[in-house]
Amino acid sequence: MQESSESHTAQLFVRSQSVVSRCVAGETLIVPVRGKVGDLASIYSFNQTGSLIWQRLESPRSLAELISAVEEEYAVEHGQAERDVTQFLSDMFATGLVEAGAQVSMSAMQATMQDQPQATGSR
Numbered sequence: 001m002q003e004s005s006e007s008h009t010a011q012l013f014v015r016s017q018s019v020v021s022r023c024v025a026g027e028t029l030i031v032p033v034r035g036k037v038g039d040l041a042s043i044y045s046f047n048q049t050g051s052l053i054w055q056r057l058e059s060p061r062s063l064a065e066l067i068s069a070v071e072e073e074y075a076v077e078h079g080q081a082e083r084d085v086t087q088f089l090s091d092m093f094a095t096g097l098v099e100a101g102a103q104v105s106m107s108a109m110q111a112t113m114q115d116q117p118q119a120t121g122s123r
């Protein structure tokens with residue numbers, strides 16, 4: 001069990017580049033983009049805790065960093081923060097809103113993100 005925890009800590013998590021997110025009235029709304037079109041049938045809404053994690057995922061973060069952010073922001077025990085963050089990441093990973101990569105490939109991940117073509121207006 002300990003090895004599993006350590007391997008998760010070594011991984012970095014980051015937002016998928018195939019989504020659009022906006023903060024509206026204290027909630028974060030996420031719209032997946034498929035084929036350059038927003039999938040309005042699959043809109044996600046995050047509460048304050050989910051919004052905090054989502055904000056942190058703007059750049060690659062480890063599980064430990066995300067847990068610490070939740071602990072500090074909401075003054076919750078480590079075990080509760082770990083359960084909440086792990087569940088959130090699991091749900092977001094399953095829906096394709098969050099991606100994971102090994103810590104050693106952080107620079108490669110950043111280079112890949114910079115090399116991806118940016119969405120442009122009409123052709």
